[in-house]
Amino acid sequence: MPQLNGGGGDDLGANDELISFKDEGEQEEKISENSSAERDLADVKSSLVNESETNQNSSSDSEAERRPPPRSESFRDKSRESLEEAAKRQDGGLFKGPPYPGYPFIMIPDLTGPYLPNGSLSPTARTYLQMKWPLLDVQAGSLQSRQALKDARSPSPAHIVSNKVPVVQHPHHVHPLTPLITYSNEHFTPGNPPPHLPADVDPKTGIPRPPHPPDISPYYPLSPGTVGQIPHPLGWLVPQQGQPVYPITTGGFRHPYPTALTVNASMSSFLSSRFPPHMVPPHHSLHTTGIPHPAIVTPTVKQESSQNDVGSLHSSKHQDSKKEEEKKKPHIKKPLNAFMLYMKEMRAKVVAECTLKESAAINQILGRRWHALSREEQAKYYELARKERQLHMQLYPGWSARDNYVGGYGKKKKRKRDKQPGETNEHSECFLNPCLSLPPITDLSAPKKCRARFGLDQQNNWCGPCRRKKKCVRYIQGEGSCVSPPSSDGSLLDSPPSSPNMLASPTRDSKPQTEQTQPLSLTLKPDPLVHLSMMPPPSSSIVLTENSTSKSSGLPASNCQNGALDHQSATLQQSAPSSSLLAQPSTSSLHSHNSLAGTQPQPLSLVTKSLE
DNA sequence: TTGCCTTTGAAGGCA
DNA sequence: TGCCTTCAAAGGCAA
Numbered sequence: 001m002p003q004l005n006g007g008g009g010d011d012l013g014a015n016d017e018l019i020s021f022k023d024e025g026e027q028e029e030k031i032s033e034n035s036s037a038e039r040d041l042a043d044v045k046s047s048l049v050n051e052s053e054t055n056q057n058s059s060s061d062s063e064a065e066r067r068p069p070p071r072s073e074s075f076r077d078k079s080r081e082s083l084e085e086a087a088k089r090q091d092g093g094l095f096k097g098p099p100y101p102g103y104p105f106i107m108i109p110d111l112t113g114p115y116l117p118n119g120s121l122s123p124t125a126r127t128y129l130q131m132k133w134p135l136l137d138v139q140a141g142s143l144q145s146r147q148a149l150k151d152a153r154s155p156s157p158a159h160i161v162s163n164k165v166p167v168v169q170h171p172h173h174v175h176p177l178t179p180l181i182t183y184s185n186e187h188f189t190p191g192n193p194p195p196h197l198p199a200d201v202d203p204k205t206g207i208p209r210p211p212h213p214p215d216i217s218p219y220y221p222l223s224p225g226t227v228g229q230i231p232h233p234l235g236w237l238v239p240q241q242g243q244p245v246y247p248i249t250t251g252g253f254r255h256p257y258p259t260a261l262t263v264n265a266s267m268s269s270f271l272s273s274r275f276p277p278h279m280v281p282p283h284h285s286l287h288t289t290g291i292p293h294p295a296i297v298t299p300t301v302k303q304e305s306s307q308n309d310v311g312s313l314h315s316s317k318h319q320d321s322k323k324e325e326e327k328k329k330p331h332i333k334k335p336l337n338a339f340m341l342y343m344k345e346m347r348a349k350v351v352a353e354c355t356l357k358e359s360a361a362i363n364q365i366l367g368r369r370w371h372a373l374s375r376e377e378q379a380k381y382y383e384l385a386r387k388e389r390q391l392h393m394q395l396y397p398g399w400s401a402r403d404n405y406v407g408g409y410g411k412k413k414k415r416k417r418d419k420q421p422g423e424t425n426e427h428s429e430c431f432l433n434p435c436l437s438l439p440p441i442t443d444l445s446a447p448k449k450c451r452a453r454f455g456l457d458q459q460n461n462w463c464g465p466c467r468r469k470k471k472c473v474r475y476i477q478g479e480g481s482c483v484s485p486p487s488s489d490g491s492l493l494d495s496p497p498s499s500p501n502m503l504a505s506p507t508r509d510s511k512p513q514t515e516q517t518q519p520l521s522l523t524l525k526p527d528p529l530v531h532l533s534m535m536p537p538p539s540s541s542i543v544l545t546e547n548s549t550s551k552s553s554g555l556p557a558s559n560c561q562n563g564a565l566d567h568q569s570a571t572l573q574q575s576a577p578s579s580s581l582l583a584q585p586s587t588s589s590l591h592s593h594n595s596l597a598g599t600q601p602q603p604l605s606l607v608t609k610s611l612e
Numbered sequence: 613t614t615g616c617c618t619t620t621g622a623a624g625g626c627a
Numbered sequence: 628t629g630c631c632t633t634c635a636a637a638g639g640c641a642a
Contacts, residue, residue: 334635339620343636351638359637363619370620385621401623404634464628470623 332399335392338381339370 336344343366350362350369370378392399464470 334622334633336635337621340635343619347637357637358617358639360616360618360639362637363617365619367619382621389622401634402625405624405632 332396332403334401334404335388336385338378338385339367341384341388342366342370342373342378342381 343363346366346369347359347362350356350365354362354365356362356365373381
């Protein structure tokens, strides 16, 4: 645990920033303070909690079985515990190799390429896609994995139904980023109507759904020309006419919005003539094919419920008409953030690898994996998210996140997370549990706006909104690149939101950037941490301890892959999280593991296929 | 049928 | 200006 060296983490634990921005620039800042350990500290803290829990469990396993569950432990708690346990187990199994050492594909080669006026993908984009598809394709794995994929592919509307927004999003286009994002199981091939469209009909909904090509990964099936279904050209425009014509999985809708820029004037005028201005994105809501933006969904339950409730209380003609209008107003979803994009891409893998289906557990794994990602890898997703936001802004200039807030009478009842101060956070159990935790990550955060760009220690350089955790003005104005110089090598991103150098610093040998442009001082990070950050938990030290949230999960000890290590872990956890303690896993095992990283194959090299 | 769970990030709103 | 809340995806599960 070298990250605790230097006492950089004195106040880390209580730092709000730790929670709010643990993935952001503070990391750089922490690094610069030689405290790459903020997160680590949190992990340690949680580990300590975990330790206590573990000890408790280990000391009284039989008692635990006899005793009734804790008073506070509701059924849901149990369920949650089981989820977490499952996540731990699965996660532990996953980290046998380096955490996504890098995507073999080129990142965003040309954002503008696919946005050709004619709405077709540019050769560049096509090349890009063709390059990427195979990379994302799932290797033929075990039958189990296949089955998992088969289960997961389900392009059926069930997905839509399962989504809390039972609406249909329409893919309208294959975004150059789509392969990475794996938005859809069904992908639209411009100008190539799927002949199989009516072939498959969902038994529940009766809505036709496309059969999935058997040889195509349901999660990475974006190969142009292989697939898809063309949504109704103006599907979202005619929700009142009945069911959306073409069911598409939720994931399928989330294509980025490349075609936005391809909408021609006639379409815009058409939209303008038929819909209120707020419904007509200024000139680029639809693909040239008429396929709407994926972020647009037909009136949602949220809105409807809200409107219904409100309407019941305040019924007036005027309001009704307004509501009618609003009902027809498509629901424009928020653009996905980096983590969401990451989840969309990786969920399938996790599902395939772990045969997990519960999203809560999967998300836990993904959350840890996210932290395990190298900065460069995260940067890819931040960049994607940035482009999504940009595109979203372009598509829906007037849109605000507020639009999707369900307020007033129809306000959707949101869960209260009620995180108690003593409650362990998601990382709590993990630090010493390589299965879960990811190595103390100090290098995880991709650059994000001013915060990431300058770090916490240079807040004076932040724009005002950033200081208030608001929308970054510079970021918007510069579209991520105004402040930052263009990537010198272009190895990663052309216009990273933040210092491209940070993004384009695949190696930590990169020259330190100026503080202005390179707040994420990668070079300041101690090597051991670098290894940690890049390294999956050593399989030999996989420890599955009963974490705080799984007090009495009752999971059999057999789930622990290494009881001895578990004990060791417990022993370690009993000690105060000292640097020496933390350093233990980082030296031998980590380095050795790191060395293995280059040679050992990924458990599932879903995204590690070479470009060839 | 509906909401919760679970994750991170972005952004709006309020005090 | 800091903090809180909501939403975005996803699918199982509980009420």
